[in-house]
Amino acid sequence: MLGEYRISGRRASDIVASVERGVGAGHLEPGQALPPMRELAAELGINPNTVAAAYRTLRDRGVIETAGRRGSRVRSRPASTARGSLRVDAPPGVRQISDGNPDVALLPPLAAAFAAAARHMDEQPVLYGEPSVDPDLARLARAALDADGVPGRTVAVTSGSLDAVERVLGAHLRPGDAVGVEDPGWGSLLDLVPALGLRCVPVAVDEDGPRPEDVERALDGGARALIVTDRAQNPTGAVITEPRAHELRAVLARYPQTLLIEDDHGHAIVDQPLYPLAGVTDRWVLVRSTAKAYGPDLRLAVLTGDEVTVDRLLGRQQLGPGWVSRLVQRAVVELWTSGSVDPVAVARAYGERREALLRALAERGVVGQGRSGMNVWVPVADETGTVARLLHAGWAVAPGARFRMSTAPGVRLTVSALTGDDIARLADAVADAAGPVPARSYG
Numbered sequence: 001m002l003g004e005y006r007i008s009g010r011r012a013s014d015i016v017a018s019v020e021r022g023v024g025a026g027h028l029e030p031g032q033a034l035p036p037m038r039e040l041a042a043e044l045g046i047n048p049n050t051v052a053a054a055y056r057t058l059r060d061r062g063v064i065e066t067a068g069r070r071g072s073r074v075r076s077r078p079a080s081t082a083r084g085s086l087r088v089d090a091p092p093g094v095r096q097i098s099d100g101n102p103d104v105a106l107l108p109p110l111a112a113a114f115a116a117a118a119r120h121m122d123e124q125p126v127l128y129g130e131p132s133v134d135p136d137l138a139r140l141a142r143a144a145l146d147a148d149g150v151p152g153r154t155v156a157v158t159s160g161s162l163d164a165v166e167r168v169l170g171a172h173l174r175p176g177d178a179v180g181v182e183d184p185g186w187g188s189l190l191d192l193v194p195a196l197g198l199r200c201v202p203v204a205v206d207e208d209g210p211r212p213e214d215v216e217r218a219l220d221g222g223a224r225a226l227i228v229t230d231r232a233q234n235p236t237g238a239v240i241t242e243p244r245a246h247e248l249r250a251v252l253a254r255y256p257q258t259l260l261i262e263d264d265h266g267h268a269i270v271d272q273p274l275y276p277l278a279g280v281t282d283r284w285v286l287v288r289s290t291a292k293a294y295g296p297d298l299r300l301a302v303l304t305g306d307e308v309t310v311d312r313l314l315g316r317q318q319l320g321p322g323w324v325s326r327l328v329q330r331a332v333v334e335l336w337t338s339g340s341v342d343p344v345a346v347a348r349a350y351g352e353r354r355e356a357l358l359r360a361l362a363e364r365g366v367v368g369q370g371r372s373g374m375n376v377w378v379p380v381a382d383e384t385g386t387v388a389r390l391l392h393a394g395w396a397v398a399p400g401a402r403f404r405m406s407t408a409p410g411v412r413l414t415v416s417a418l419t420g421d422d423i424a425r426l427a428d429a430v431a432d433a434a435g436p437v438p439a440r441s442y443g
Contacts, residue, residue, distance in 0.1 A: 007035070010046050015054035023063060023074055034064060034072045060175035060197035075194065088387060090396035095422075098398035100234065100375065102269070103416040106349060107295050108340035110331065117330035132314065132323035133157050136333045141288070141302040150286050151279040152304035156314055157324045159299045161263055161289040162188055164313075165227065166196065168285050168305070171312035172259045173198055173224055180218035180226040182210055184377070184403040184410065186234045186263075189227065202405040205233060207371050209240035212247040219251070225259035226252070230274055231266030232292075232373025235403045235412040237354070239266070239372045245275035252280045259309075260284040268293035270372040271347040283309050290332055292374070293341050300328055350374045353415040353423075360427035366434055368413075376413045380434045383409035389433035395426060 005027040009015040022028035034040070037055060041048040055072055058064045066072050090096035138155040145152070158164040169179070175197030181189060183202035193200045201218045203226070204211045210228050219226065228248075231239050240248070252258060260281045264274060267288040278286045285305030290298045304310065317323070335341065354370045361368045361378065370376035380386045380400075387399045390411070400410035411434075418426065 007040060008044070009054075010044060010050075012050050012053040012057065015040075015044075015051065016057050019054070019058055020063060028074050030074050032074045033070070034074070036071055088391060088396040088399065094391060094394050094396050095417075096396045097414045097417065097426075098396050098412070100398070100412075100414050101296070101416060102292050102374065103349070106341075106346050107293075108335055110295065110335075113331045113334035113338065113340065114327075116334045117327055120330050121327055126326040130326070132317065134326055134329040134333060137302070137329045137336075140333065140336050142304070145286070145288075145304055148274045148276065150274075150276050150304060152286075152306070152310075154304060154307060154310045154314075156303050156305075156310050156317075157329060158287075158301050158303065158313075158317070159321070159324055160291060161265070161287050161301045162192060163299075164285070164287045164301050164303050165189065165261055165263070166192060167313045167316060168259070168261055168303075168309060169193075169196060169198065169225060171309055171316065172283060177225070178218075178221070178223040180215060180223040181405075182227070182229060182233065183405045183407045184235055184400065185227075186229070187402040190403070190405065200405060202407070204407065205236055205238050207236070207238050207369060208244040209233065209238050210248065212244070212251050215248060216251050216254075219255040219258055223258070225261065227261045227263065228277065230262055230264045230276065230286075231270050231272055232375075234265060234373070235375050235398070235400075235410075236377040237370035237373045237375055239270070239272045240275055240277075242273075242275050245277060248277055249280045252277060256281050258283075262286040264288045265292070266372050268341060268343045269346050269350060269374070271344065271351065272372050278305075282306065285309055285313075290335075293343065293346060294332065294335055298328060298332065300324055300332055350415065353418050356420070356423045357413065357415055357418065357427065360423050361430060364427055364431035366427070366431050370415075374414055374416045376415060377410050378413065378430060378434060379408055379410045381409065383411065386411055386433045390429055393429040393433060395429055 005022050007015060008018045037051040038048050041051045059066060063075060064072050065075050088098050133155060141155045158167060178199045178201050179193050180201045180203045181193060182205045190200060201223045203214045203218050258281045260277060262277060264286060269292050276286060278284050283306055285303050287301050287303040289301040354376060357376055358368045358370055366378060368376045368378045383400050387397060390397050398412040
């Protein structure tokens with residue numbers, strides 16, 4: 001069953017370490033079955049309860065999964081194997097459109113903002129015991145949230161959206177709990193959830209966001225949390241429309257104990273309105289990152305939510321890093337108040353490139369998805385072959401395996417760096433690569 005690899009140990013912790021070593025070294029492959037608990041206990045000469053405890057820990061850590069009579073198997077994407085490793089490096093001469101980065105030409109210069117922030121901090125140094133959130137940042141963020149109809153009062157600041165999601169999940173959930181996640185969805189999130197010992201429950205996504213029937217199925221099946229993207233969903237570009245928001249709120253109202261996490265991924269880079277779900281459940285947060293509009297390296301996101309959740313997040317944050325650098329927060333205040341980014345112009349730029357690519361693909365018989373943001377998702381029959389053929393044609397695209405669980409294969413194309421001259425060439429290459437593989441004769 002395990003080939004030449006032998007699980008060792010007499011204590012549960014030793015068995016756990018042995019399995020994790022096997023997975024990390026590649027001796028235990030994704031999908032490989034582990035011995036039944038009684039069989040392994042007999043082989044090791046220990047009580048079956050010890051093996052059961054070890055398997056339970058491995059399951060909670062996201063290393064293995066249990067599938068009823070099929071027994072326990074190494075997860076197809078264990079937490080120790082990041083989806084980010086499923087990337088395509090672009091050799092010389094190949095265009096990199098797989099990384100999901102914003103167009104650097106649309107990002108604001110940072111020197112003046114940080115210089116102004118430094119002068120402010122020189123005049124009013126931040127010392128221990130100061131508030132963790134810059135008052136001006138909180139005021140500006142709260143005003144923007146109010147304008148979009150997002151309830152709540154307190155604003156917290158985290159080191160990006162993923163940091164916020166991790167802290168909120170940790171505030172309410174325990175290892176083994178199930179979390180509804182979009183499929184296809186954000187690859188880093190699909191790694192984070194099992195890394196926290198939680199279980200991902202896939203929720204299908206169409207162009208209007210998560211499908212209500214899939215959300216209902218996940219919550220009815222015991223998912224304690226649901227993570228959704230309001231706008232510019234990664235990788236499909238889906239946007240939660242007003243009718244879909246109404247449907248989702250109706251579903252969530254039947255499960256008020258659900259922890260709802262909304263990621264407003266498209267804030268400041270899309271022109272579609274926000275229709276928040278916030279407030280329909282007892283526990284909720286809505287997160288907005290500065291990464292796409294102002295620069296990934298700022299590592300700053302703001303969030304609001306119900307008072308219990310925000311209080312728990314701030315309390316735990318205080319025991320760790322304490323706060324996100326007030327210098328960075330002040331720089332963001334300067335960026336927001338100086339009008340350094342024109343959200344309308346940014347949304348128009350990404351929208352024109354995305355729509356041009358979708359039109360060019362459609363003209364060549366290729367169906368693509370992308371209602372907002374900077375990505376286009378193209379379903380394909382042969383994901384690996386499509387990626388390889390596109391690389392040969394001079395384009396490095398993201399394989400769909402980074403983003404999907406049970407949904408069909410696809411590839412993600414980032415339009416950020418595309419020019420008008422690129423569109424037709426890329427569309428031609430995708431049409432050729434996604435089509436049927438020509439028959440070959442050997443001999």
